[in-house]
Amino acid sequence: MLAAERRDHLLGLLAREGKVVAKNVAADLGISEDSVRRDLRDLAAEGLCHRVYGGALPVSPAVADYATRTSVTPDGKRKVATRAAALVRPGSALILDGGTTALAVARTLPPELACTVITHSPTIAAAMIEHPLADVFLLGGRIFKHSAVACGAAAVEAAQNVSADICLLGVTGVHPEAGLTTGDAEEAAMKRALAARAADTYILASSEKIGTASRFRVLPWEDISGLITDADPGHPVAEQLMARGVEILAAD
Amino acid sequence: MLAAERRDHLLGLLAREGKVVAKNVAADLGISEDSVRRDLRDLAAEGLCHRVYGGALPVSPAVADYATRTSVTPDGKRKVATRAAALVRPGSALILDGGTTALAVARTLPPELACTVITHSPTIAAAMIEHPLADVFLLGGRIFKHSAVACGAAAVEAAQNVSADICLLGVTGVHPEAGLTTGDAEEAAMKRALAARAADTYILASSEKIGTASRFRVLPWEDISGLITDADPGHPVAEQLMARGVEILAAD
DNA sequence: CCTGTTCTTGCACGTTTCTGCGTGTATCGT
DNA sequence: ACGATACACGCAGAAACGTGCAAGAACAGG
The missing domain is CATH 3.40.50.1360 (Rossmann fold)
Structure with missing residues (x-):
């Protein structure tokens, strides 16, 4: 699992489901929660997501999910x-x-x-x-x-x-x-x-x-x-x- | 294994699977990781792939949607x-x-x-x-x-x-x-x-x-x-x- | 056929980057 | 207020990286 792949996965989840829960992603991908948190921190620093307690949300709800x-x-x-x-x-x-x-x-x-x-x-x-x-x-x-x-x-x-x-x-x-x-x-x-x-x-x-x-x-x-x-x-x-x-x- | 052959293999892998992991390719082809890394570096310099830690990704990944x-x-x-x-x-x-x-x-x-x-x-x-x-x-x-x-x-x-x-x-x-x-x-x-x-x-x-x-x-x-x-x-x-x-x- | 040059390749080395764990702190729900 | 959970930070081992170097192959010219 490449680091860049994880990032894409997270962005995809954000776009598709409108949210990311650090714990679940870590379990799904079989990696530590720390790595997920680190990635989310980086993405947030680039303005690609909005960090919240427990996970992250899309930066603008307009680009979020279909529903x-x-x-x-x-x-x-x-x-x-x-x-x-x-x-x-x-x-x-x-x-x-x-x-x-x-x-x-x-x-x-x-x-x-x-x-x-x-x-x-x-x-x-x-x-x-x-x-x-x-x-x-x-x-x-x-x-x-x-x-x-x-x-x-x-x-x-x-x-x-x-x-x-x-x-x-x-x-x-x-x-x-x-x-x-x-x-x-x-x-x-x-x-x-x-x-x-x-x-x-x-x-x-x-x-x-x-x-x-x-x-x-x-x-x-x-x-x-x-x-x-x-x-x-x-x-x-x-x-x-x-x-x-x-x-x-x-x-x- | 010709150098050009390796390059094609890498580009094919990128197109087919959306990523390349240097370690795996080296093992599959029976060549050193150094050669794979060198190739990826060259391809990246030509704008044909995007170099990341651990391997490479296609230059325009479909996963990153336009929105x-x-x-x-x-x-x-x-x-x-x-x-x-x-x-x-x-x-x-x-x-x-x-x-x-x-x-x-x-x-x-x-x-x-x-x-x-x-x-x-x-x-x-x-x-x-x-x-x-x-x-x-x-x-x-x-x-x-x-x-x-x-x-x-x-x-x-x-x-x-x-x-x-x-x-x-x-x-x-x-x-x-x-x-x-x-x-x-x-x-x-x-x-x-x-x-x-x-x-x-x-x-x-x-x-x-x-x-x-x-x-x-x-x-x-x-x-x-x-x-x-x-x-x-x-x-x-x-x-x-x-x-x-x-x-x-x-x-x- | 021999020789010098160039290019490629794999290895060794030191450096950088990543990842998981432990620790202590902050935040949440009740 | 309190336990549970999430968090940030530091650390150490592991993995990946770039670079220099030497052995070998490919090639051109004599």
Whole structure:
């Protein structure tokens, strides 16, 4: 057991489980607690962990484990993300929109899933680094600060060169009459460009979006394959949508 | 047992098992530990492995995930980033490479600086969201997991459509004879494409990079305007570089 | 074929670094 | 307040390290 190996092991434990208990690690690796403590002391000196009585914690909880990160996303978005992630088949190609719900989808995808993810969101591209088998293609362009995604002519043009099996799109408004809407015209255009490149388009909409409308129309109902939401299927708007032939994928 | 054979064996072991223990290899091959140590020392000098007490590790261990690597900025990189940020004039256009040092530059740029930042790194694009007046243009392409940047044909093509005043490039090796090097051929090509689109190119190299070399050449000395480093100006390699006409920008 | 040179290799030596144990101290839970 | 546990420090043995040196192999030139 190399010293550097031990260090890596400790950092791995910190990232995976969010904590390290000196006693347990010593027992697991068959080394003395002193060595573990020494390593933790060194790591803490380099700012790579935070030393506490009994072991150590990650320096910033943000980089910690998967479970705590997903827990901070609101319950509704997590449900929607879980349902959406179930639509992604191994080996398929997925166009993923920007926004917090789409980010939750990226984090919810199985870590060992082999698929192609196409996105115009640098945040989502960065999150997909955690998925070693996923092929990530980033659509470039001018970054719109408001939503942290690439938009504009260059981004739309880049989107013309890809195609995918499904497209998961976030919107800010879902309304029976107004349709699917968002707050920015450029973003709306970009979302249309993305949806046009996939065989099936699904809308990610946690319950608070249902029944509201924003200024710019993204797509008409005919162009989408389904709506993924955690809203009650008995919700009046949901029933209206079903009457219009929109498939509702319930996320519970 | 040929010397070259031993080297290959060691590199194979590193790739296959993620580590090399000098003692074990010596016993397996029936040679002295001294020879193994000598080989490892040579490989480390070429940047092909990372020497540790007891053996060696691959130069970029998969165990150290990107999140933990980015969470801390060593002192040297912060100094280099500060010096580099000072080169960026208001209203100018900057091409920013990927990597932890470049990320430190992005974070060091004045929050209210109005400039254009062009990058192929989603991480850096995401970090630039914090700069409300900066215009960010993201170069798309296939994401290389190892360094979390867009590379490949699409990214190089996207780079052809931009130009900038200065380009800040990170490398893994700075060596008087070997020049500026990095560990991946695609990355090297991408860095060349970026450098070609800027009037001036500066290299970001914290002191631990000085005097080391990796496998793939990025640029010859003639193509760069300067080297930004926190290494001692009296460092023998620094003096050699100055003798070759390379401008050294000291970061203290 | 012989000879001188260069390079490699293994060994010996002194030095540095690591690791586990003992001791005494600090901190925690009750 | 008290026992239990975790901790830091010092120490000694062990392991790994770098360096100098000499024997041997590979090679080029005469």
